[in-house]
Amino acid sequence: MENGDPNRLWQDSVHALGERSNYKRIWNDQAAHPEVAKLAVAGYREEAGFEATAADTIATLRATTGISPYDIALEIGCGVGRVGKHLATQCYHWIGTDISGEMLRHASQRLQGLSNVTLLELHTVGLSEIYSGTMDLVYCTIVFMHLFEWDRYRYVQEMARVLRPGGRCYFDNIPLDSAHGWQVFSEGAAYPIHRRPAHMSMSSSREEFRSYLTHAGFEDIRIHDLPSGLIAGTGRKPY
Numbered sequence: 474m475e476n477g478d479p480n481r482l483w484q485d486s487v488h489a490l491g492e493r494s495n496y497k498r499i500w501n502d503q504a505a506h507p508e509v510a511k512l513a514v515a516g517y518r519e520e521a522g523f524e525a526t527a528a529d530t531i532a533t534l535r536a537t538t539g540i541s542p543y544d545i546a547l548e549i550g551c552g553v554g555r556v557g558k559h560l561a562t563q564c565y566h567w568i569g570t571d572i573s574g575e576m577l578r579h580a581s582q583r584l585q586g587l588s589n590v591t592l593l594e595l596h597t598v599g600l601s602e603i604y605s606g607t608m609d610l611v612y613c614t615i616v617f618m619h620l621f622e623w624d625r626y627r628y629v630q631e632m633a634r635v636l637r638p639g640g641r642c643y644f645d646n647i648p649l650d651s652a653h654g655w656q657v658f659s660e661g662a663a664y665p666i667h668r669r670p671a672h673m674s675m676s677s678s679r680e681e682f683r684s685y686l687t688h689a690g691f692e693d694i695r696i697h698d699l700p701s702g703l704i705a706g707t708g709r710k711p712y
């Protein structure tokens with residue numbers, strides 16, 4: 474136990490745990506400046522490196538779920554529109570959703586001139602703003618590491634609800650059973666409980682992804698090892 478009043482330390486730790494659920498505040502803070510938002514989204518401030526990461530994500534979606542020019546595609550946690558800027562040119566309509574209005578403000582700048590995009594601020598975890606059975610492709614990339622497991626699953630359930638029969642879903646995270654995953658886990662474990670940053674990364678297991686997809690009712694369930702070192706879960710909504 475560190476020096477200090479134990480009751481106070483415990484109260485602080487409860488506060489820190491609760492803060493992780495305050496996604497809107499945490500991510501609006503991260504997005505206060507466009508350069509910082511880009512850094513928080515993909516680890517790059519400069520545009521060329523940032524754009525290269527978008528090409529990688531598009532290639533991953535093409536290889537795992539496929540992309541059709543007839544797709545209505547929705548991204549959960551779209552950030553500044555890193556992926557949407559490119560995907561919108563390859564699908565019928567792209568909808569970017571995010572818990573952070575500040576992120577979406579940067580996205581609207583980035584996506585200027587694209588006529589087939591819609592940006593939507595989510596009021597809480599879930600897609601209650603979206604009608605059931607209306608989407609062809611729903612994906613969520615570089616977001617699950619920042620969410621509690623319950624909220625990850627809530628989004629997978631929501632993917633199943635908003636997809637049309639035959640629609641495809643995709644989500645990814647850092648796998649615990651990799652060297653990088655274990656490093657992330659160990660760095661998290663090294664924090665004193667009351668100082669854990671609310672948005673710190675937490676990895677996933679393949680079994681976790683498979684369970685989410687199974688319980689949400691998907692079929693054609695696959696777990697992919699990506700060149701980036703992440704794992705992705707994909708599935709298809711039954712007809």
Ligand SMILES: C[S@@+](CC[C@H](N)C(=O)[O-])C[C@H]1O[C@@H](n2cnc3c(N)ncnc32)[C@H](O)[C@@H]1O
Pocket residue numbers: 496500501513514515549550551552553554555556570571572573576595597598599613614615616619620624
């Ligand atoms: C690391 S960024 C990734 C952005 C984007 N997916 C990309 O790959 O460029 C994480 C994004 O998830 C959003 N986010 C965090 N918690 C969320 C939640 N509970 N629901 C929806 N979006 C969330 C953040 O606002 C942020 O834009």
